[in-house]
Amino acid sequence: MGEVFRNTVRVRFKHCDAAGIVFYPRYFEMLNxxxxxWFADGLGWPFDAMHLAGHAGVPTAELQCRFTAPSRLGERLTRELRVTHMGRSSxxxxxxxxxxxxxxxLAVTxxxxxxxxxxxxxRAxxxxxxxxxxRYFPDSHTNGSSIC
Known part of the structure; x- marks a missing residue:
């Protein structure tokens, strides 16, 4: 298996609804x-260099998610990322x-x-x-993933 990019985030008051759990749009902010x-620390292409000097961006074209359990105020969440497909530009x-x-x-593709x-x-x-x-792509291509 390839490397996994990982870090943590604390669930803050600003992330929560009146019930004290993460309000689902805040997960998307945490995802972004x-x-x-990942671009700054894992890929060496921080957003300031990408957007300002490079005139590039990486908008989301497709997003699938599954919420499996609530997260509560004060918890620390571990976020993990793996690459499953690489094309020329996507x-x-x-x-x-x-x-x-x-x-x-939360699980996201x-x-x-x-x-x-x-x-x-x-653009490429x-x-x-x-x-x-x-580096974040699985070493084995038996799961249907691909690099194009």
Whole structure:
């Protein structure tokens, strides 16, 4: 299996609804923060360099998620990311948020596309980013995943 990008996030008051659990749109903000962390810390292409100097972005083209258990104010969630598909300009990741006991709270499959932010058209991922991204791809291709 390839590397897994992982970090943690604390569930804050701003993330929660009146019941004291994460309000589902806040998970998407945490997901976007996590993708931004991965690009900076895992791929070496931070969003400031990508967007400002590189005139590139990685908007979400498709998102599937399953909420399996609530997360509560004050908890620390572990976020894990694996790459399941890499194309010329698009890539798919699987992300899992889990609690301290390892129980899944949220599972996401997300396809993002590298675009030129001036024309909003797809552009190839830079070679250095593709090389870094490949580290998070499974070593075995028996699960139907692919690198194109």
């Amino acid at each position: 923060d996590f993708i931004e962390d 890539f798919t990741v699987e992300v899992r948020f889990s609690g301290a006991a390892g129980d899944t709270r 997300q396809r993002l596309v590298c675009v030129d932010t001036q024309t909003m058209t797809p 991922l830079p070679d250095a980013v593709r090389t870094a991204m490949a």
